Amino acid sequence: MRWGRRSGETIQTVAWQRHRAGAWIASAIATLLAGCAAPTSQLPDLPTADVAAELRRQQVAQIQKYYGELHRVDSVAFRIRTANVEFCRGWVSAQIGLYAATPRSLPRKYRSFSSEALNLSWTRPTAISVVEGSPAAKAGIASGDQVIALNDELIPVTGTAGWMGGWLRQNGVTPVKINIRHNDVDRTVTVTPVMGCAIPIDYVTADTANAFTTDKKIVVYSGIVELAKTDAELAVLIGHELAHSNLGHLDKGRWNAMLGWASGLAVDAGILAGGMSTGGAFRRAFEKAGASAFSVGFEREADYVGAYYTARAGYDLTGTENLWRALGQTDPNSIQIAKTHPITPVRVVQIEKVAAEIADKKRHHLPLVPDLKVLQAQNQAAAESDSPRTASEHF
DSSP: OOOSOOTTOOHHHHHHHHHHHHHHHHHHHHHHHHHSOOOOSOOOOOOHHHHHHHHHHHHHHHHHHHHHHHHHHHHHHHHHHHHTGGGSTTOEEEEOSEEEEOGGGSOGGGHHHHHHHHTOOSSSOEEEEEOTTSHHHHTTOOTTOEEEEETTEEOOSSSHHHHHHHHHHHHTTSOEEEEEEETTEEEEEEEOOEEEEOOOEEEEOOSSOOEEEOSSOEEEEHHHHHHOOSHHHHHHHHHHHHHHHHTTHHHHHHHHHHHHHHHHHHHHHHHHHTTOOOTTHHHHHHHHHHHHTTHHHHHHHHHHHHHHHHHHTTOOOTTTTHHHHHHHHHSTHHHHOOSSSOOHHHHHHHHHHHHHHHHHHHHTTOOOOOOHHHHHHHHHHHHHHSOOSOOOOOO
């Protein structure tokens, strides 16, 4: 049916008809509700003010929890990014391990209660997170300090984090004077930035145990962070995603998909030349097959290289295999079914082997650099053998 005004109908007529239709719908819903079963208990009156107060308490608790978790993610990510800067293919920037904000620079949904929850100033950025051992921490900056200016340039109260990141990229590792205010006492500290991988991390509140890498960022869900019981396990996760970025897995996957598409197109064209149309069936099927080609191998490679990144950042790999065991319990299919990712028993055994390999290199005072050429043959075998029938998408 085509909805619209028929020829000769006036706007007023159409409006009246819509009004009558709406009235009929409202009447029908009222009739339905009248026949529905209702609660029979005498429920207590709930003062609006009490509900509003509890709402605010829960909002405050939620934002405090989120930024507490974000501090943990930022702290681990800072160590991973700075310890492995040489592998980031030129995508690097100067960093000081400081995250500052004002209510106006945070997402709109947080603004009305962020000042109360995080003790933020509306007029000056406040340090929410300072990474332990970072240049900012070494200079004496702490969470709760107001961060006023970089080399006498006032830090804006909107887009604060982005502005500071851009300023530091331009400044490089040249020491910077930062004006700080704590308990109404002003002071100036000198911070010397360090270089680190520039890829940002987006921390998202979501129950799903997942993390993934795009061309522009790493996305980490809170569900997977909860599985990482130690910072070393979290480092393995972040190292895995950074490895995807540094090893160019996205570009390789797109290239494989394009090769599949071209091959399928040739088959479609050949069949069409014989007088039969496939409707692009082979193009679509081959493109999908190309996109998933070596996917298991790429994931194993990211696990392998990510473990090295973790060790290079100073984390002990002992026990980090428990992250994969926890994932297996959360997603039972991943224990024995995998199409795009290795099954969790493979991931557990591999990280134990890699931990032993790294320990052996340390004993022999060898550089902690992953042996990528050795892994290539293993990846091809994994792509051929680890390809059961269905998949569960996760990092």
